[in-house]
Amino acid sequence: MQLARAEDVGDYLIAPDPGAPRLTRAVTGTDHTGATVEARVVEERPLTIYLNGQEIVTAMTIGDFPEYLALGFLRNQGMLRDADEVTGVEFDEELEVVVVRTARQTDYEEKMRKKTRTSGCAVGTVFGDMMEGLEDVALPPAQVRTSWLYALSAGINRTPSLYLEAGAIHGTVLCQGNRPLVYMEDVGRHNAVDKIAGWMLSERIPAEDKILYTTGRLTSEMVIKTALMGIPVLASRSGFTAWGVEIARQVGLTLIGRMKGQRFLCLSGEERLLRDADPTQIADEPRGARRKGAHA
Known part of the structure; x- marks a missing residue:
């Protein structure tokens, strides 16, 4: 997949490519007035992962990024160990299969x-004991500076x-300090974070100085994946689940x-x-408003 140009996205190493034709499809419908309109809708396709x-x-x-998704999914499920030697990652576009x-x-x-259906959009799956x-x-x-958080929220x-x-769509962004590095999107936030995990594994990127930003809710699944990746900070403009908070504290x-303004x-x-x-020096958002580009 062709990445967006650096001059369009600042210093991202990988950024969304909203114009990629394979990711959306034009669909004709009608609007609230009855007028005929054409809308772009997100493609959704199956990807089967083999180990x-x-x-x-x-x-x-x-x-997009099927190899990273497969590597990250297997890593976050504990099926790929830190000591494992990955000898190959093969993607067959016609069969929509990745073999690791x-x-x-x-x-x-x-x-x-044993598998647990999680609260992730597009139905996430966790195999075995979720707490393993x-x-x-x-x-x-x-250390996390609040100036970094404000800069990341505004930029992302x-x-x-x-x-x-x-x-x-949902997004997940790997950040270092006040710089967003890799921005992945997918129909489920679990897929987006698995792509980040796969990229980190493939490129041997250390986790101890990173921040993970997600556009979705801070659920138990997101907390578990972030912790298992070794990333010490998880942030979102959305809210929390009680189990997510409990595991984070554990x-x-x-x-x-709830990062807004x-x-x-x-x-x-x-x-x-x-x-x-100083929070008073940061531009705030009107209550109830959603910044363009934010996600529920």
């Missing part, structure tokens, strides 16, 4: 008998995106939500925050 010879899952996705191959022989038949591996998580004591919400082109994750709410990991910005 060596075993079929793992079929995910509904917009179809490892030097280690794998068999997750028993794990796949969290007891060993030790997130780094990174104004970035040209597939959401602005067609809606019905693993020591900094959890920040000068306001935000931190419900876990307050000790990482350095309040170096």
